[in-house]
Amino acid sequence: MSEKDLKDTQPHPVGETQPTPAKEDAQPRPAETKFPRWMAAVAVVLVLIIGALAGYGSGMGQRYEAQSTQVAGQLQEQLDLGIQKMNAGQYDLARQHFEFIIQNDPDFPGVMEAYTELLLRMQISPTPTASLTPSHTATPDLRGADAIYANIRAAMSVRDWDSALLNLDNLRKTDPTYKTAEVDGLYYLALRMRGVYKIILTEGETCQDINLEGGIYDMTRAERFGTLDALAQSLRTYARLYLIGSSYWDQDWVKAQDFFAQVMAGYPDLMDSSCMTATERWRFATIKYAEQLLAAGDTCGAEEQFNLAFTVLSLKNEEFYPTATEVSILCDGGEGGGGEEPTPEGTLAETPTPFAAPETTPTQ
Numbered sequence: 231m232s233e234k235d236l237k238d239t240q241p242h243p244v245g246e247t248q249p250t251p252a253k254e255d256a257q258p259r260p261a262e263t264k265f266p267r268w269m270a271a272v273a274v275v276l277v278l279i280i281g282a283l284a285g286y287g288s289g290m291g292q293r294y295e296a297q298s299t300q301v302a303g304q305l306q307e308q309l310d311l312g313i314q315k316m317n318a319g320q321y322d323l324a325r326q327h328f329e330f331i332i333q334n335d336p337d338f339p340g341v342m343e344a345y346t347e348l349l350l351r352m353q354i355s356p357t358p359t360a361s362l363t364p365s366h367t368a369t370p371d372l373r374g375a376d377a378i379y380a381n382i383r384a385a386m387s388v389r390d391w392d393s394a395l396l397n398l399d400n401l402r403k404t405d406p407t408y409k410t411a412e413v414d415g416l417y418y419l420a421l422r423m424r425g426v427y428k429i430i431l432t433e434g435e436t437c438q439d440i441n442l443e444g445g446i447y448d449m450t451r452a453e454r455f456g457t458l459d460a461l462a463q464s465l466r467t468y469a470r471l472y473l474i475g476s477s478y479w480d481q482d483w484v485k486a487q488d489f490f491a492q493v494m495a496g497y498p499d500l501m502d503s504s505c506m507t508a509t510e511r512w513r514f515a516t517i518k519y520a521e522q523l524l525a526a527g528d529t530c531g532a533e534e535q536f537n538l539a540f541t542v543l544s545l546k547n548e549e550f551y552p553t554a555t556e557v558s559i560l561c562d563g564g565e566g567g568g569g570e571e572p573t574p575e576g577t578l579a580e581t582p583t584p585f586a587a588p589e590t591t592p593t594q
Contacts, residue, residue, distance in 0.1 A: 261427070303337050305331050313344055321352050329461045337499055342432055344387055347421055377407045382416060391424035414455045416443045421452035422462055429469050437505035442469040472508060479511075483522060487515040513542040518551055524553075530561040 312327030314520030328345040331338050359560060378401045385394035398417055428441045433588050449458060449466045458466070475489030493500055493508035501507045506514075520535035537553040 232401070301334070305335055306343075307447075309341055309344065316344070316348050316351065321348060324348050325352075329459075332461055335499075337431065342427075342430065346423060349423065350386060362469075375401060375408045379406060379409070384419065386416065389423070389425070391420045394415075394420045395424070417454050418422050418455035421448045421455070422458065424470075425449035426462060426465060427454060429465050431499075433503070437501055438503050442473055442502050442503060445469060464496065468493050468500055468508075471503065472500055475511065476502065479515075483515050483518040487512060487519055490515060509542055510544070513539050513544060513546075518555075524557060529557050532557045533561045 242440055256418070297469060308331050312324045312331070313323035315321075315327065324553065325345075325348060328341055328348060330343045333340075378397050378535065382397045382401065385391075385397060398413060398420065402412060414462050425445040428445030428448065431440060446466050449462055452458060452462070471489050471493045475486050478486040480487065490508050490512035495510050498509045499507050516535050516539040520539065521528045523529075523535060524532040533554070536550065536557060539550075540554070577585045
């Protein structure tokens with residue numbers, strides 16, 4: 231037996247450590263990365279805020295949907311009652327029903343058509359006249375005036391206000407004394423209705439057809455022939471407020487916000503040829519005001535304005551949620567952004583304005 235084999239058969243002394251064979255392909259353990267606690271806290275706050283915003287938006291959406299359904303039912307009932315009164319010849323009562331609907335929702339299906347029909351009936355329905363004692367004076371030849379008058383009535387019946395006004399002008403040139411009071415009434419109705427239809431978007435039209443300045447001008451001309459009704463006066467007033475708010479667009483967001491808030495309270499869907507409703511303009515002006523406050527370091531003021539803007543449910547709000555969330559954390563004293571001071575760069579201030587300032591349409 232060799233000396234090496236003999237050594238392997240001997241007992242090892244107590245306490246002697248056997249060498250441990252090295253493991254093959256052993257890899258060194260990487261150093262552990264510690265996750266800062268403040269980052270975990272910020273992440274939790276962000277999750278809670280985003281969840282709250284999502285829940286708020288969903289809840290408000292359901293609430294607005296329920297309210298819209300209820301209001302639509304009430305307006306349909308008013309429309310039905312107005313049509314019944316109109317067909318029964320109770321024009322004043324029918325007018326109250328229709329004007330109530332238009333003041334609440336001028337785009338409600340069928341209301342403008344019914345209201346126009348009512349005004350036409352009130353204006354051009356035949357009324358009995360006292361017969362005059364025949365005289366021996368020569369009867370003037372009114373065939374030319376009668377033909378023009380017939381054209382006016384035909385145009386009014388199909389709501390062709392432009393043609394009606396053109397024929398009214400021709401009638402006055404042909405015979406200024408022809409049915410003076412009735413012609414004045416037709417002038418009033420045609421100008422009043424054309425002015426309304428220039429301000430309110432109707433079926434078959436696009437927003438490019440809207441002409442607020444032209445509508446205001448027509449209603450002002452109509453006042454020469456009679457006193458404007460409450461609805462026409464209201465539309466003209468809010469159209470003027472809309473135009474004033476537009477004049478501050480991209481120049482003074484605070485004033486723009488104020489004027490469009492007034493319009494939104496009366497006619498939230500009122501718009502001009504830019505296709506922006508008063509509600510959308512108010513929402514966007516409010517966000518731009520929040521940007522100004524954020525740039526000035528007023529994070530809590532910016533948070534308030536962001537929250538106001540988000541009360542208008544719009545998919546366009548989503549691009550501003552991250553900044554609004556950061557503003558909310560800063561207002562509450564959170565660290566946010568890795569502890570660095572926020573700057574206007576990289577926030578909404580760099581977001582290009584998607585809407586151009588509307589051009590002013592010359593007054594007709």
